[in-house]
Amino acid sequence: MVVKTRRGHPTEAQSRAVRQQLREAAVAMFLDRGYDGTSMEAIAEAAGVTKRTLYSRYPDKRAVFLDVIPWAFTRAVENDPISRVNGNDLRAALIAIGRGALKRALEPDIVRLHLIARVEAHRFPEFSVGAENLGWATRQRQLMDLLRRHADAGAIEVDDIELAAEHFLAMVEAFPARLAEFGIYRSHKSQQRHITHAVDLFLRGALPR
Structure with missing residues (x-):
């Protein structure tokens, strides 16, 4: 018997995991294609999420860049x-x-x-x-x-x-x-x-x- 799970809001751990995926994918895309060559669609695809998921966290590409590049520097320092x-x-x-x-x-x-x-x-x-x-x-x-x-x-x-x-x-x-x-x-x-x-x-x- 297949037990159906109730769909609801993601847990805090799941939200953190998605944010990490998005950040890593976005940094990789910006470094590979540059700012102008990167699209929101490409970031979502690279992260393995839907565009809706991406847009629920970032209103546009500028917001993504403002978040992920300083984050990448901070991560580099920590590592x-x-x-x-x-x-x-x-x-x-x-x-x-x-x-x-x-x-x-x-x-x-x-x-x-x-x-x-x-x-x-x-x-x-x-x-x-x-x-x-x-x-x-x-x-x-x-x-x-x-x-x-x-x-x-x-x-x-x-x-x-x-x-x-x-x-x-x-x-x-x-x-x-x-x-x-x-x-x-x-x-x-x-x-x-x-x-x-x-x-x-x-x-x-x-x-x-």
Whole structure:
């Protein structure tokens, strides 16, 4: 005997699962086809849901984009494995943090997320600035803790720990990440040279005179 179940509102868990499906599908479509090349119909099809289900959560494609791109950056940050570093050797710790930051910045999905955020920033000023900085959040906190520890010990002189950490990450990531958006990747040897030069330049400005 087949037992018929009563249809009703989806449970909270089911709603979360559908939202996750929609977000993942939408991000994949935007990264693959761009904003203009993606339709609501294509998102619904990729997510395996009806258009009615999609429209019940998002009124239009703009609303989808505004939700899923910042979400994708946030998820990338949360999934970013931060390796422990030996904080006693400041130079070695900075090199390790720099390597991790650059490796993450050059991951294909991260490069594409930054690229689409930058390309579409004129349409979505609501998140363009935040999207540029989301990728630094966890690593910047790690770096700030390291710098604060050495500043408290008198090993370095840094007036603004937060700004110093931001500048260091910019030196390490910004230019290689921009090259990657054009499909240009430096050799491993060149990347290591880039990191050590950034570390030494940073330290020359931070060490007590």
